[in-house]
């Protein structure tokens with residue numbers, strides 16, 4: 142399906158540009174779009190060469206064109222790109238163009254796609270997207286980065302002269318970079334690095350921090366978009382460009398920086414962030430009150446208890462968040478540093494605050510890695526119980542921020558399941574729980590595993606989530622076989 146589902150209509154308005162609405166009712170899990178990528182390339186700032194064929198780490202250069210990196214397993218890459226530099230129009234361009242300026246990778250791909258008659262029409266759809274260069278020009282950071290890493294190297298390489306039909310100017314190249322950046326999806330290479338994938342139709346999806354669709358990507362980076370919740374005729378189809386585990390002002394900052402947009406979704410307009418309180422503070426005046434941001438007014442945090450109404454100035458909140466954010470970076474994987482950060486900030490932030498969640502996730506992943514490497518000294522049960530608690534704290538929040546079918550929630554359930562089963566088995570083997578208690582715990586694990594599998598059922602088999610599904614299914618099998626043994630009493 143290189144086209145949208147027949148149940149969608151492609152429309153245009155001033156605010157969202159081209160976008161899609163449901164023209165009929167749609168069930169959760171229904172496929173809305175399947176599309177191959179127009180291009181997949183490393184980020185501008187990627188400093189490790191990637192094989193032009195499989196996008197995993199590269200060790201050699203293509204012998205034929207002497208321009209593109211390859212890995213030990215791949216002996217060839219895209220025939221047009223190879224030919225262009227080996228004996229085509231680009232044969233006179235310096236062979237070190239890409240190696241010296243690896244940031245040009247995505248744009249070079251687009252420029253060479255534009256040279257191929259069978260690809261040009263797809264690229265043109267992307268290039269029709271209007272870009273107001275004046276909104277970006279002279280902006281610190283992005284414009285400068287594009288200029289130094291992409292635009293200047295290409296202009297100085299002589300490519301503009303050998304691609305005369307494209308009439309390449311600095312401004313045209315900047316506009317291409319912006320189109321690539323604002324429409325790209327983060328995709329994960331097999332070696333775990335993130336790359337950017339551009340999809341001509343997928344690029345039409347507008348953002349909401351509460352998306353109503355799920356984007357699935359298989360190992361070949363093919364995109365499948367499916368409904369996360371029931372959709373009624375007339376509803377706009379949204380994806381999310383932001384990290385749902387960040388607070389509102391952090392998501393908004395990210396969207397402003399990367400997409401030049403202001404989000405006004407239900408979560409962004411709700412000071413409690415859908416009841417999660419991911420940006421709420423503990424009130425400084427009353428013992429059990431929480432303060433939320435006065436979004437439409439002063440921007441200060443005010444206690445929700447009207448009989449208290451104490452105010453925390455926005456500047457104080459931002460200063461504290463910057464301080465904790467900095468300390469998180471400085472903690473550099475040190476368990477004790479995260480634990481002391483958690484203890485200090487529990488007094489100041491709502492228990493669901495996104496920074497506390499971040500700290501807790503760091504602790505949980507250190508404990509997981511330690512368990513895997515068997516490097517825990519002794520108090521295994523205590524640490525396992527701590528991991529279960531930390532993973533459990535994340536569950537209701539993941540459930541609340543992404544409604545319906547959610548990969549984030551499925552992954553959180555999996556992490557919880559692993560630690561819960563490990564603890565349960567240890568407690569049973571050490572005689573802390575009897576058979577009946579063990580069976581009751583296994584029943585809980587069984588329902589967690591089933592819930593996670595249910596959420597992942599629409600993911601392609603050959604994807605990271607597909608492999609996760611297999612892993613959870615194996616765990617479920619193990620749980621059910623123990624249940625057969627111990628659950629009969």
Ligand SMILES: C[S@@+](CC[C@H](N)C(=O)[O-])C[C@H]1O[C@@H](n2cnc3c(N)ncnc32)[C@H](O)[C@@H]1O
Pocket residue numbers: 156157158159160270271323324325344345346347348349400401402403404405
């Ligand atoms: C991937 S493009 C979407 C394509 C767009 N529909 C078009 O016709 O070009 C992303 C851009 O769409 C706009 N956009 C997406 N979601 C939006 C939203 N919820 N509110 C305002 N603008 C949005 C922003 O300008 C953003 O940089």
